Structures are given as C-alpha cells and as structure tokens.
Amino acid sequence: MDENLSAAARTGNVGYLYRLIRLDGNALRRFDDVEFVDTPLHIAAEAGCIGFAMEIMNLKPSFARKLNQDGLSPMHLAVKKGHVEMALRFVEMDKDLVRVKGKSGKTPLHLISKVGNRDGLLDRILEVCPECIPDVTIKNRTALHIATKNNRLDVLQVLIRMLRKKDYDREVVNRKDEDGNTALHTAATTNQPQILKLLLDCNADKHATNLDGSTALDVAQRQNNREIIGILRGCSIPRVSNFKHKLEKQTVKYLTKASSIIFSDMDNISGDDRNALLVILGLLLTATYQATLSPPGGVCQDESCAKPTKYIRNALGTSILPQYEFLMFYVPTYVVFIVTFFLTLALLKPFPNGFRTALQVLLAFFVICFHQSIIIIASAFSTVMVINTLSAIVFILMVFMCITYELSKISVSIVGYRIFTELWPSFPNMLHLSDEETTVVASVILGLFLFLFLFDKFWQGTILVVGYGLGVGLILLRVGNAGFYTQTFLISSGSWFFFNLCRICIKGCIRAYFSFNCFH
Structure with missing residues (x-):
C-alpha cells in the first residue's frame, strides 16, 4: 500500500x-x-x-x-x-x-x-x-x-x-x-x-x-x-x-415424520404468500364461527319449541334443527374450523416467539368460545358428546403440534383444561362415583395434567389455574351455588401446588444425595 x-x-x-x-x-x-x-x-x-x-x-x-x-x-x-x-x-x-x-x-x-x-x-x-x-x-x-x-x-x-x-x-x-x-x-x-x-x-x-x-x-x-x-x-x-x-x-421422531407430511413445504412459503394465506384463513375462521351462532332455521325463542332435558337445562337459545340435521350441519363446519385453525398455527411459526405465543393463546381461547357456542346451541345430549369428541381430537392434535411444531404449552393447556371439564361430567355414571368422589378425582387429574404438561413452567401453570378459577367465580356470581366447578378449581389448584412442591423436594433430595456421594 x-x-x-x-x-x-x-x-x-x-x-x-x-x-x-x-x-x-x-x-x-x-x-x-x-x-x-x-x-x-x-x-x-x-x-x-x-x-x-x-x-x-x-x-x-x-x-x-x-x-x-x-x-x-x-x-x-x-x-x-x-x-x-x-x-x-x-x-x-x-x-x-x-x-x-x-x-x-x-x-x-x-x-x-x-x-x-x-x-x-x-x-x-x-x-x-x-x-x-x-x-x-x-x-x-x-x-x-x-x-x-x-x-x-x-x-x-x-x-x-x-x-x-x-x-x-x-x-x-x-x-x-x-x-x-x-x-x-x-x-x-x-x-x-x-x-x-x-x-x-x-x-x-x-x-x-x-x-x-x-x-x-x-x-x-x-x-x-x-x-x-x-x-x-x-x-x-x-x-x-x-x-x-x-x-x-x-415420540419426536414419529411425530416429526407425521408433521412433515401434514405441513410439507409450509416453512418454504414466502412472506407475501404467508400474509395472504393468513388473511384467507382468518376469513374462514370468522365465517365458521358466524355459522355456529346463526344455525339454519334459527334457535328456540320460547318454551313451546323444545323441552328442557336432563342434560340441556335451558331450551331457550338451542337450535330447532332435529338432531341428525344438526350434526350434518355442524360436523362439517367443525372440520373446516379445525383444519383452518391448525393451518393458521402452522403459518405462525416464523413469527417472533413472544408475539407468536400471544397469538396462539388468543387462538386457544377462540377455540374454546367456538366449542362452547356449539354446546349451548346443541339440543341433545348425544349431539353434545359428538362435539366434545371433536374438541378432544383438537386437543390431542395440539399436543402433537406442541411436540413437533413449536406450539406453546400454555395454549394447549388452556384448551385441554376446558375440554376436560366439559367431558368429565359424563363419566361419573359410568364409573359409579358419588358427587364428592367425582370432584376429587376430576380435580386431581386436572392438577396432574397441568403438572405433567407445565412442570417446567410453574408461573404460567399457576396463572392458568388462578385465571380459570376467577372465570368460574364470575359464573358462580350469577348461578348462585358452588357446585362442581368451584370444588374442581380448589382441589385442582391444590393438586397443582402439591405436585410442584413434591417435584422441588425430590429434585433437592436427589441433588443432595449425589453431591454427598461425590464428596465422600
């Protein structure tokens, strides 16, 4: 130079x-x-x-x-x-x-x-x-x-x-x-x-x-x-x-293979195409949700169109469609919603972690609202069970997606918590349990579920339990009795804290044991 x-x-x-x-x-x-x-x-x-x-x-x-x-x-x-x-x-x-x-x-x-x-x-x-x-x-x-x-x-x-x-x-x-x-x-x-x-x-x-x-x-x-x-x-x-x-x-090996088949080429979509698809999927979610709120023929406006049953406490607001026609309309609608929902989750993968998690949590609540809307409109217990089964499938698929496709655990837990409380009341008669036994068993299962799924996310799990409890409390202000949900909340939250306390104690004992052996 x-x-x-x-x-x-x-x-x-x-x-x-x-x-x-x-x-x-x-x-x-x-x-x-x-x-x-x-x-x-x-x-x-x-x-x-x-x-x-x-x-x-x-x-x-x-x-x-x-x-x-x-x-x-x-x-x-x-x-x-x-x-x-x-x-x-x-x-x-x-x-x-x-x-x-x-x-x-x-x-x-x-x-x-x-x-x-x-x-x-x-x-x-x-x-x-x-x-x-x-x-x-x-x-x-x-x-x-x-x-x-x-x-x-x-x-x-x-x-x-x-x-x-x-x-x-x-x-x-x-x-x-x-x-x-x-x-x-x-x-x-x-x-x-x-x-x-x-x-x-x-x-x-x-x-x-x-x-x-x-x-x-x-x-x-x-x-x-x-x-x-x-x-x-x-x-x-x-x-x-x-x-x-x-x-x-x-587990990850087999689920990754399945995920690669279902979501093949999803990661290779350009930014513009991804945004366009998200708009289309958003419209589909909106349309299917709107369809659940406005069933063909409308809903019952007075007690003369339907009678309350053991499982449908209030006939007002339920669909006037016969059970078969109700399922013929809502099952395809639910399938469209499920497919659209999971495609939306897959397209969110490249988004920043915090922003993506927030959207996934919002979508989880959206799924719960969609599920609850159909349950309220349903006019027969067998119809409710079909819808609950479809919702359970959604939860299982979300668990698989959590393992292979970076779906947040908290969003999966929100859906799982709500679906379980919807499904559980139908089991006591099958298991011949009293009301008290039903509450205890359900609550412990919920606590164990949260622990197994969110054991590494203590604060998120705690917020979920407390948030669910506050929601139940707001319902009880109108209903006027404690009932199944309050007891479920109290015992499930106690189970959650109990399992975490056990985990901390066990880890501390193991660490102390091995440390003692290493130095002696």
Missing part, C-alpha cells in the same frame, strides 16, 4: 485521502485486484478512526468484506482491538458484516465470544442480526462453544437470551463440533458449574454423545469434576431420566 494512503488511514485524515485521490483517481481501485490485502479500511478499523472508516465504507463498500493476509476483515479488527463504536457503525451500515467468515471460519461474533461482551457490544449486535448465532467455524463450533471454552458467562447469558426469543435454542445449544462435543461437553471438560447450569436451563441435552460415545457426565467423571458430576446427576433419577429421554426421542 502507498505509504501516504496508509498514513492517512492510520491518522484518520480524510482531507489527505481526497488529495491522494485527486492525484491518482485509481488510488483505491487497485485494492480490488488483490485477493487478500490490508485496505485503508482495515488500517482505519484497527486504529479506531471512525470518520475515516465511514468515508471509505461510503466510497468502497466492498472493502468491508475483504480479508487481509491474516484472514481478518475490518469488522474482525474493530472487535479484536475493542473499538466498540467502530464495530457498531459497521453493523449499522451492513448488518451482515458480523457474519463475514475469516481465518478458521470465525466470524466477528466468534471473536466477541472469545474476548467478552465489551460495553454491551454483543447485545446491540444481536438486536440487529440475531441470525448470526448459529454460524459455525470450520471446526463446526458455534459462539456457544467458544464462549463456554473461554469461560465467558456474560456472553453466554446474552446468546441464550436471544436464542430463547428466536426459538431455536435447543438446535443451537445442542450443536456438535467436529469431535461431536456440544457446549455442555465443553462446560463439563473445563469445570464451569455456572455455565453448565445455564446450558441445562436452555434445553441442553445431557444425553448427547460425542464421537467417543461419551456424554457430558462421562467427561466429568473421567476428569473427576465432582461439582459437575453432582449437577448432571442431580437433575433427575438416572434410570428414569434415560427412559424418559428414549421415550421422548422416539
């Missing part, structure tokens, strides 16, 4: 740069002909001359992606030298500069993961370009591998927080390097308890094996890292945990 141009870049003298350009109009062009070279942008980035660097970026944007003889881009150099403001200006002008791969396939993000999160640089970069997190080096290592190896807890916390927002935490956290090691293996090797706990909280698979067939626990045992062994063993009972892992693996 011309010494004068180099000096101008090192001192940040923009005026001198333009004097050199006036003397030689091709002063910057020759850098394009060299594959690996220190451009004036590299020198300015290393020296921290922001004004000069931005001027060069404006004149020659291609320089930002060039690598020097050390395999580093200007962005790499800015990060390496700790010029935070320079790095941020680069990202503002072109967010993909953080994904430029240099020596060993390392991106600027990988360098940040090694040197640390200086002045919140990582937070601000990930806000602009969260897609850079899954990028790997030539050794197939992610930023999580590098942060774990270098004991950068601050970096790991920011990375995992963003991964959770983007909903591919499990995929990235369990990514294996060229030796088959996940970040959890690395944490076990380097004896980092805090990082290990953070990874486990982010769905790190402790059963994952490397090329030697070793899990993170095997690695810790070979190195006799007692604290790490205690943490990995204390997560659960070994045999139960292994059985659960195998069961989950097989």
Whole structure:
C-alpha cells in the first residue's frame, strides 16, 4: 500500500485521502485486484478512526468484506482491538458484516465470544442480526462453544437470551463440533458449574454423545469434576431420566415424520404468500364461527319449541334443527374450523416467539368460545358428546403440534383444561362415583395434567389455574351455588401446588444425595 494512503488511514485524515485521490483517481481501485490485502479500511478499523472508516465504507463498500493476509476483515479488527463504536457503525451500515467468515471460519461474533461482551457490544449486535448465532467455524463450533471454552458467562447469558426469543435454542445449544462435543461437553471438560447450569436451563441435552460415545457426565467423571458430576446427576433419577429421554426421542421422531407430511413445504412459503394465506384463513375462521351462532332455521325463542332435558337445562337459545340435521350441519363446519385453525398455527411459526405465543393463546381461547357456542346451541345430549369428541381430537392434535411444531404449552393447556371439564361430567355414571368422589378425582387429574404438561413452567401453570378459577367465580356470581366447578378449581389448584412442591423436594433430595456421594 502507498505509504501516504496508509498514513492517512492510520491518522484518520480524510482531507489527505481526497488529495491522494485527486492525484491518482485509481488510488483505491487497485485494492480490488488483490485477493487478500490490508485496505485503508482495515488500517482505519484497527486504529479506531471512525470518520475515516465511514468515508471509505461510503466510497468502497466492498472493502468491508475483504480479508487481509491474516484472514481478518475490518469488522474482525474493530472487535479484536475493542473499538466498540467502530464495530457498531459497521453493523449499522451492513448488518451482515458480523457474519463475514475469516481465518478458521470465525466470524466477528466468534471473536466477541472469545474476548467478552465489551460495553454491551454483543447485545446491540444481536438486536440487529440475531441470525448470526448459529454460524459455525470450520471446526463446526458455534459462539456457544467458544464462549463456554473461554469461560465467558456474560456472553453466554446474552446468546441464550436471544436464542430463547428466536426459538431455536435447543438446535443451537445442542450443536456438535467436529469431535461431536456440544457446549455442555465443553462446560463439563473445563469445570464451569455456572455455565453448565445455564446450558441445562436452555434445553441442553445431557444425553448427547460425542464421537467417543461419551456424554457430558462421562467427561466429568473421567476428569473427576465432582461439582459437575453432582449437577448432571442431580437433575433427575438416572434410570428414569434415560427412559424418559428414549421415550421422548422416539415420540419426536414419529411425530416429526407425521408433521412433515401434514405441513410439507409450509416453512418454504414466502412472506407475501404467508400474509395472504393468513388473511384467507382468518376469513374462514370468522365465517365458521358466524355459522355456529346463526344455525339454519334459527334457535328456540320460547318454551313451546323444545323441552328442557336432563342434560340441556335451558331450551331457550338451542337450535330447532332435529338432531341428525344438526350434526350434518355442524360436523362439517367443525372440520373446516379445525383444519383452518391448525393451518393458521402452522403459518405462525416464523413469527417472533413472544408475539407468536400471544397469538396462539388468543387462538386457544377462540377455540374454546367456538366449542362452547356449539354446546349451548346443541339440543341433545348425544349431539353434545359428538362435539366434545371433536374438541378432544383438537386437543390431542395440539399436543402433537406442541411436540413437533413449536406450539406453546400454555395454549394447549388452556384448551385441554376446558375440554376436560366439559367431558368429565359424563363419566361419573359410568364409573359409579358419588358427587364428592367425582370432584376429587376430576380435580386431581386436572392438577396432574397441568403438572405433567407445565412442570417446567410453574408461573404460567399457576396463572392458568388462578385465571380459570376467577372465570368460574364470575359464573358462580350469577348461578348462585358452588357446585362442581368451584370444588374442581380448589382441589385442582391444590393438586397443582402439591405436585410442584413434591417435584422441588425430590429434585433437592436427589441433588443432595449425589453431591454427598461425590464428596465422600
């Protein structure tokens, strides 16, 4: 490089740069002909001359992606030298500069993961370009591998927080390097308890094996890292945990195959097509819901058109259609609603995690309202049971979708909770239970259901139980008696807290047991 141009870049003298350009109009062009070279942008980035660097970026944007003889881009150099403001200006002008791969396939993000999160640089970069997190080096290592190896807890916390927002935490956290090691293996090797706990909280698979067939626990045992062994063993009972892992693996395997058949090419739909489909599906949901509220022939307006039965307490507002015709109209309507509902859920997958979860919860309440509307209009007990059966199928399909298609657990729980309370009153006669026994059994089952499904989401489960209880309370203000629903709420909420208390105690005992064995 011309010494004068180099000096101008090192001192940040923009005026001198333009004097050199006036003397030689091709002063910057020759850098394009060299594959690996220190451009004036590299020198300015290393020296921290922001004004000069931005001027060069404006004149020659291609320089930002060039690598020097050390395999580093200007962005790499800015990060390496700790010029935070320079790095941020680069990202503002072109967010993909953080994904430029240099020596060993390392991106600027990988360098940040090694040197640390200086002045919140990582937070601000990930806000602009969260897609850079899954990028790997030539050794197939992610930023999580590098942060774990270098004991950068601050970096790991920011990375995992963003991964959770983007909903591919499990995929990235369990990514294996060229030796088959996940970040959890690395944490076990380097004896980092805090990082290990953070990874486990982010769905790190402790059963994952490397090329030697070793899990993170095997690695810790070979190195006799007692604290790490205690943490990995204390997560659960070994045999139960292994059985659960195998069961989950097989379940996910088969459900993923089924999901890929049903929702094939759904992820490849363009943004414009996706938006158009969501509008169409929204219209279908609205039309089917409106059809339930306005059945053919209308509804009973007085007691003369129908008589209350054992299961239909108030004939007013029920459909005047005969049972057969009622089912012939509502079953196809329900099928259309179900298909439209699940297609809508599938199309929401690329949406941001928080926004998508909120929409899924709203749709769950919408399903409940749709279900309840048909139940109120139905004029026969057998018709109600058919509709309840269809709703139960919806819940089962939502569970499958929760496992394979990132459907929120809380939305599935809302539907399951409501459907169960609708179905349960029909079982006591079959089981020959008294009213008190019916209430206790139903409540314990509800509590157990919530615990099994939301055991890792304590606060969400608690909000669901309390919210349901408040809803029941509002109903009781009008009905005027406690009855089945109040008792169900009280005992199911008690069961929910009891099961969680047991879980906490069991985990604490297991952790204490293994910690005691490790140190003695």
